[in-house]
Amino acid sequence: MANSDPVYLRVVEDLRRQIVDGTLPPGAPIPSRHQITRKYSVGETAARHALRVLAQEGLIVGRVGSGHRVREKPILTPSYRSRVPEPHNPFAMDMQASGRQPTWSWRSELAEAPPEIAQRLQLSQWSPVIRVRFVCRGDGRPMQLATSYELVEFGQSQAPEEGTGERRSTVARMAANGTAITEISESVHIRVPQPSESDTLELPTGVQVLHVERTYWAGERPVETSDIVFPGDRFRLVYGIPVHP
Amino acid sequence: MANSDPVYLRVVEDLRRQIVDGTLPPGAPIPSRHQITRKYSVGETAARHALRVLAQEGLIVGRVGSGHRVREKPILTPSYRSRVPEPHNPFAMDMQASGRQPTWSWRSELAEAPPEIAQRLQLSQWSPVIRVRFVCRGDGRPMQLATSYELVEFGQSQAPEEGTGERRSTVARMAANGTAITEISESVHIRVPQPSESDTLELPTGVQVLHVERTYWAGERPVETSDIVFPGDRFRLVYGIPVHP
DNA sequence: CAGGCAAAGTTGGAGCCACAGGCGATGGTC
DNA sequence: GACCATCGCCTGTGGCTCCAACTTTGCCTG
Numbered sequence: 001m002a003n004s005d006p007v008y009l010r011v012v013e014d015l016r017r018q019i020v021d022g023t024l025p026p027g028a029p030i031p032s033r034h035q036i037t038r039k040y041s042v043g044e045t046a047a048r049h050a051l052r053v054l055a056q057e058g059l060i061v062g063r064v065g066s067g068h069r070v071r072e073k074p075i076l077t078p079s080y081r082s083r084v085p086e087p088h089n090p091f092a093m094d095m096q097a098s099g100r101q102p103t104w105s106w107r108s109e110l111a112e113a114p115p116e117i118a119q120r121l122q123l124s125q126w127s128p129v130i131r132v133r134f135v136c137r138g139d140g141r142p143m144q145l146a147t148s149y150e151l152v153e154f155g156q157s158q159a160p161e162e163g164t165g166e167r168r169s170t171v172a173r174m175a176a177n178g179t180a181i182t183e184i185s186e187s188v189h190i191r192v193p194q195p196s197e198s199d200t201l202e203l204p205t206g207v208q209v210l211h212v213e214r215t216y217w218a219g220e221r222p223v224e225t226s227d228i229v230f231p232g233d234r235f236r237l238v239y240g241i242p243v244h245p
Numbered sequence: 246m247a248n249s250d251p252v253y254l255r256v257v258e259d260l261r262r263q264i265v266d267g268t269l270p271p272g273a274p275i276p277s278r279h280q281i282t283r284k285y286s287v288g289e290t291a292a293r294h295a296l297r298v299l300a301q302e303g304l305i306v307g308r309v310g311s312g313h314r315v316r317e318k319p320i321l322t323p324s325y326r327s328r329v330p331e332p333h334n335p336f337a338m339d340m341q342a343s344g345r346q347p348t349w350s351w352r353s354e355l356a357e358a359p360p361e362i363a364q365r366l367q368l369s370q371w372s373p374v375i376r377v378r379f380v381c382r383g384d385g386r387p388m389q390l391a392t393s394y395e396l397v398e399f400g401q402s403q404a405p406e407e408g409t410g411e412r413r414s415t416v417a418r419m420a421a422n423g424t425a426i427t428e429i430s431e432s433v434h435i436r437v438p439q440p441s442e443s444d445t446l447e448l449p450t451g452v453q454v455l456h457v458e459r460t461y462w463a464g465e466r467p468v469e470t471s472d473i474v475f476p477g478d479r480f481r482l483v484y485g486i487p488v489h490p
Numbered sequence: 491c492a493g494g495c496a497a498a499g500t501t502g503g504a505g506c507c508a509c510a511g512g513c514g515a516t517g518g519t520c
Numbered sequence: 521g522a523c524c525a526t527c528g529c530c531t532g533t534g535g536c537t538c539c540a541a542c543t544t545t546g547c548c549t550g
Contacts, residue, residue, distance in 0.1 A: 007533080008533080043534055043536075044534095046534060048501090049533085049534085057437045062500090064501045064502065064540095064541060064542050065500055065501065066499095066542080067501075068500090068501085182487065183487050186482075186483070188433060188482040189480065189481045190453060190454075208435055231435075232433075232434050232455075233434060236432045236433060237433040238430070238431070238433075239431045239433070240428060241486070243425075243429060251502085287504085287505095288506075289507090291503080294503085294504090307530090307531060308512080309532065310513035310514080310529080311530070311531085
């Protein structure tokens with residue numbers, strides 16, 4: 001049956017089987033192109049294509065000069081929670097749960113809301129907003145990117161700032177302002193990362209990202225919206241939704 | 246600046262720009278490999294690689310014999326809602342909202358819970374459960390796949406059944422049984438589709454899927470769990486989460 | 491003995507060519 | 521005018537080769 005199939009698929013299927021059943025454990029080296037051509041009696045094109053497919057599936061990672069290896073920790077899954085006891089930070093909880101040191105760096109500045117963001121915040125285009133860009137790291141490696149836009153009236157400071165370390169959660173900051181967040185809505189989808197994103201997240205080519213658009217509501221009014229981007233094969237989003245409470 | 250960049254990226258970026266800004270509208274033909282080699286003065290390998298990248302991003306689709314075209318409806322995004330007024334079916338709502346005719350086909354049978362499912366239902370391995378497999382279609386094209394596992398005690402029928410058409414929601418069915426669903430929990434992540442999945446969902450190679458693991462709880466007890474798989478670039482998951490109600 | 495350097499191996503990019511098989515348009519035949 | 525066969529174009533697969541950039545290893549020199 002695997003007779004008229006493309007040759008490279010034979011290689012892909014064999015290596016994939018070895019990876020998923022543990023014959024090739026995380027970190028194990030994958031045969032090089034030359035070794036594959038000999039072992040499977042295929043040409044170099046097929047060998048290269050097979051490696052590309054596996055890399056694209058996120059099962060292996062290739063580094064120039066040092067070969068391909070089975071991806072480390074093929075998905076330890078810290079979870080990303082939307083419902084989390086405030087004022088705890090879900091990212092910090094996930095990192096600590098998986099034994100990693102969470103760090104943050106961020107930069108806030110006054111900006112003009114691009115059309116899509118203005119729509120999400122029910123503002124007119126190019127209204128002033130406070131934009132904060134985050135990079136969340138675990139053991140120093142970037143794991144999540146976030147850009148958040150906040151109504152200026154609630155912003156403590158309109159001057160550019162930057163820093164490292166945890167930032168108080170939106171709910172807590174708003175509460176300190178006398179504004180109660182009543183609902184958080186999120187929209188989740190898959191997309192291809194921008195080159196800059198796959199760069200900073202150190203994603204192998206072909207791995208797509210989860211993009212979460214989150215909006216914080218105070219009654220009928222959206223007061224902050226953020227875009228959160230992270231590799232969705234390493235993370236899980238976890239939701240718990242009560243049924244008619 | 247785009248000087249030391251790989252040649253194929255020049256082609257990718259130019260074509261991508263033309264697609265996103267509408268110069269190449271949905272359905273428009275993409276230059277063939279030979280045309281690309283001439284137009285951009287690149288080799289055939291680069292042209293092929295560029296087309297592969299764009300196909301992998303889901304922007305174009307290639308068919309043997311007839312060339313590449315800009316993907317139709319570059320993603321109208323019906324949304325997938327977790328919180329939905331019962332007894333409405335979120336899939337039906339999405340399809341009707343986007344002017345498509347929703348249809349279903351399903352098949353239920355008695356099965357033994359594989360380890361992971363048993364764990365999710367807090368059963369011992371290979372306990373009997375009722376497994377239902379769904380294919381949800383819009384205008385006849387498969388758009389979502391789901392497999393659900395239900396405790397036998399709540400199953401109306403243990404004999405294999407199959408049918409087409411809508412099925413009552415879990416919450417409604419359980420309510421009819423005298424069991425109130427109190428919470429739905431979901432875990433969401435990205436993964437590479439199984440060959441069978443990308444086949445039935447008609448996904449271009451390289452497009453990954455959203456995998457939702459959903460569990461229905463009656464108090465402390467899980468009573469049903471399902472795996473829902475769908476292309477996360479065409480669909481969105483939408484959540485609305487009240488903050489300390 | 492240590493440090494540095496060179497060689498070997500590896501990936502990723504790129505070019506060229508060939509062939510099988512699907513698709514479509516063109517032209518010729520009935 | 522309708523229908524069909526043929527031919528050319530296009531993709532997907534696959535083979536071979538070369539090169540630049542990078543890593544690792546181990547040897548050699550100081």
